Amino acid sequence: MPVKVGIPRALLYYYYYPLWKTFFEGLGAQVILSSPSTKGILTDGLRFAVDEICLPVKLAFGHVLDLIGKVDYIFLPRLISIRRNEYICPKFLGLPDMVRRLAGIPPLIDVNVNRYRGDNELCQVIKEVGRLFTRNNFKIWLTCRRSLKVQKHYFRLLQLGLMPAEALAVLENRVKNEPLAAPGKITVALLGHPYNIYDPFINMNIIGRLRAMGANVITAENLQEQTVVSYAARLPKKLFWTLGQRMIGAALHYLERSDVNGMIHVAAFGCGPDSMTGELIERRARAAGMPFLNLTLDEHTGEAGIITRLEAFLDMVRWKTAGTVEVI
Amino acid sequence: MIGYLGIDVGSVSTNLVFFDDCGVIRKSIYLRTRGKPIDTVQKGLKELGANLPSGTKVRGVGTTGSGRHLTGVIVGADAVKNEITAHAVASSLLVPGVQSILEIGGQDSKIIILRNGVVSDFAMNTVCAAGTGSFLDQQAGRLGIPIEKFGELALQARSPVRIAGRCAVFAESDMIHKQQMGCSLPDILAGLCDALVRNYLNNVGKGKEILAPVVFQGGVAANAGMVRAFEKALDLKVQVPSYFDVMGAVGAALLAREAVARKGASSFKGFEVADMDYQTGSFECSGCPNLCEVVEVSENDRVIARWGDRCSKWSNAVGAKIS
Numbered sequence: 001m002p003v004k005v006g007i008p009r010a011l012l013y014y015y016y017y018p019l020w021k022t023f024f025e026g027l028g029a030q031v032i033l034s035s036p037s038t039k040g041i042l043t044d045g046l047r048f049a050v051d052e053i054c055l056p057v058k059l060a061f062g063h064v065l066d067l068i069g070k071v072d073y074i075f076l077p078r079l080i081s082i083r084r085n086e087y088i089c090p091k092f093l094g095l096p097d098m099v100r101r102l103a104g105i106p107p108l109i110d111v112n113v114n115r116y117r118g119d120n121e122l123c124q125v126i127k128e129v130g131r132l133f134t135r136n137n138f139k140i141w142l143t144c145r146r147s148l149k150v151q152k153h154y155f156r157l158l159q160l161g162l163m164p165a166e167a168l169a170v171l172e173n174r175v176k177n178e179p180l181a182a183p184g185k186i187t188v189a190l191l192g193h194p195y196n197i198y199d200p201f202i203n204m205n206i207i208g209r210l211r212a213m214g215a216n217v218i219t220a221e222n223l224q225e226q227t228v229v230s231y232a233a234r235l236p237k238k239l240f241w242t243l244g245q246r247m248i249g250a251a252l253h254y255l256e257r258s259d260v261n262g263m264i265h266v267a268a269f270g271c272g273p274d275s276m277t278g279e280l281i282e283r284r285a286r287a288a289g290m291p292f293l294n295l296t297l298d299e300h301t302g303e304a305g306i307i308t309r310l311e312a313f314l315d316m317v318r319w320k321t322a323g324t325v326e327v328i
Numbered sequence: 329m330i331g332y333l334g335i336d337v338g339s340v341s342t343n344l345v346f347f348d349d350c351g352v353i354r355k356s357i358y359l360r361t362r363g364k365p366i367d368t369v370q371k372g373l374k375e376l377g378a379n380l381p382s383g384t385k386v387r388g389v390g391t392t393g394s395g396r397h398l399t400g401v402i403v404g405a406d407a408v409k410n411e412i413t414a415h416a417v418a419s420s421l422l423v424p425g426v427q428s429i430l431e432i433g434g435q436d437s438k439i440i441i442l443r444n445g446v447v448s449d450f451a452m453n454t455v456c457a458a459g460t461g462s463f464l465d466q467q468a469g470r471l472g473i474p475i476e477k478f479g480e481l482a483l484q485a486r487s488p489v490r491i492a493g494r495c496a497v498f499a500e501s502d503m504i505h506k507q508q509m510g511c512s513l514p515d516i517l518a519g520l521c522d523a524l525v526r527n528y529l530n531n532v533g534k535g536k537e538i539l540a541p542v543v544f545q546g547g548v549a550a551n552a553g554m555v556r557a558f559e560k561a562l563d564l565k566v567q568v569p570s571y572f573d574v575m576g577a578v579g580a581a582l583l584a585r586e587a588v589a590r591k592g593a594s595s596f597k598g599f600e601v602a603d604m605d606y607q608t609g610s611f612e613c614s615g616c617p618n619l620c621e622v623v624e625v626s627e628n629d630r631v632i633a634r635w636g637d638r639c640s641k642w643s644n645a646v647g648a649k650i651s
Binding site: 201289292320 | 394409410411412413446447448449450452454535616617618619638
């Protein structure tokens with residue numbers, strides 16, 4: 001029986017799942033993903049996580065708990081930096097050590113991912129993980145190369161305008177890759193951490209709702225990295241967080257695009273960087289005359305509040321672009 | 329007479345407005361919801377029907393407020409709109425050129441910024457309801473004065489006391505402290521108004537550019553003490569429109585007029601709705617770990633709407649799907 005490696009459907013799963021999956025499967029392991037977020041998963045996460053951390057990390061706890069008993073290993077890399085001279089939030093860094101005390105937890109694959117000073121360390125890390133499954137270094141190297149290729153394909157799909165769930169469906173051949181229809185009359189840029197905006201449970205299906213209300217949704221992941229980086233460089237001082245940089249870079253880019261009619265920033269309760277990037281984006285959106293909405297997600301958020309705000313926001317955007325209120 | 333009906337079902341009050349073809353408001357009704365939205369809407373409809381001349385034709389009906397979906401299903405609404413848009417639409421009609429709308433209701437407060445007749449920004453209070461009507465209501469009750477007298481008394485203040493407005497619980501202990509120090513009642517009431525205004529401007533109004541003309545609406549606008557506190561804090565004239573407490577309903581009726589103009593006919597079920605038997609209930613769906621709480625509305629024992637399920641398997645089953 002193949003070794004089962006569990007991956008929590010949380011945090012940077014939304015960025016790197018294709019890479020991780022291809023790598024582990026290439027080495028003969030079976031990848032088991034935690035179930036999509038539900039009330040049950042969140043409740044478990046809230047119960048076992050420490051109070052001080054942010055909502056997304058609490059949710060990640062729930063996903064780790066969901067995997068307990070189903071897998072031989074849980075892949076939970078200690079993410080320190082995913083780009084040179086930038087950092088990932090320290091709460092990510094602490095996650096493997098926070099979940100380690102959970103009862104019944106299988107061994108963690110908690111290697112350090114630190115690209116702050118370049119990629120030298122990373123090669124060592126990949127080898128270390130690969131060694132758990134095979135002694136064949138060449139096989140590890142080949143699998144790694146193939147995984148990076150799949151990952152590149154995934155990023156390209158996102159840049160074509162797909163959302164992560166849609167891009168994964170294409171990668172896994174569940175749907176055909178067809179040009180994306182953009183039927184809405186207005187386009188809204190949705191900015192936020194990937195694990196907030198792409199998890200339909202925690203954000204109460206913002207993307208689905210916006211689309212159902214007739215708006216096209218675009219996100220930071222739909223942009224090429226180069227675009228995001230060059231726009232983010234316009235800030236007087238560089239932000240150290242990679243994800244925050246992405247949001248700011250995308251915001252500054254979308255503020256200049258005439259086909260973008262509105263901007264929504266999604267923040268998670270308890271997220272320090274969000275409170276900072278949200279404010280930065282809001283100020284610039286206002287100065288540019290872009291309709292802007294800030295949504296904060298927390299475990300108590302009622303659907304009614306989100307629906308009212310989204311509806312009112314789209315009314316405002318339509319009112320501005322078309323000159324009338326949409327009544328039906 | 330032909331006209332349009334607007335219904336605003338909020339947490340504290342339920343308002344109905346009927347205006348005729350020429351845009352003149354013929355009747356407005358303000359009722360306390362008291363946790364029974366359906367009964368209250370039925371009561372309001374009965375009262376409205378009795379007050380309008382016989383042969384009155386309702387050409388369209390719109391609903392808004394937190395109970396808009398429920399009410400919309402019951403009366404057969406043509407327009408079901410969020411309260412931000414409804415308030416903005418109503419204000420721009422009744423106060424031409426309005427640039428800032430301050431709205432404080434029973435359990436929510438919002439600010440709407442308009443520029444050139446178009447909403448350019450808005451905000452609503454988040455989880456905390458400090459500084460809304462319910463709190464004023466409660467404090468008036470504790471001090472033993474009727475809420476209607478609150479504003480009048482606050483205006484008599486000579487030097488308003490300083491009260492912390494960040495949190496309703498702390499504001500209350502602050503007030504008790506001031507009472508025990510011997511401050512006069514009007515000074516405390518005025519201090520409370522100042523605190524609420526400060527809280528509103530710092531939370532809801534944070535970062536918003538409030539320009540004249542400023543309109544203050546919602547139930548709390550009846551409180552003259554609050555109006556003065558706003559004028560003092562903003563250093564601007566604050567207008568309270570004559571239908572300040574039913575503006576949401578006015579907006580809903582206006583939106584209904586537009587909706588009917590576009591789609592042709594109204595889906596209004598008639599004033600008979602007031603005498604029908606409506607039942608609501610909820611159950612927890614155990615289809616998946618989301619454990620959605622599904623709400624079910626039935627009219628004369630027939631299920632007419634369901635909502636609350638994330639996957640829509642229940643709401644689709646009856647056809648009346650809500651967002």
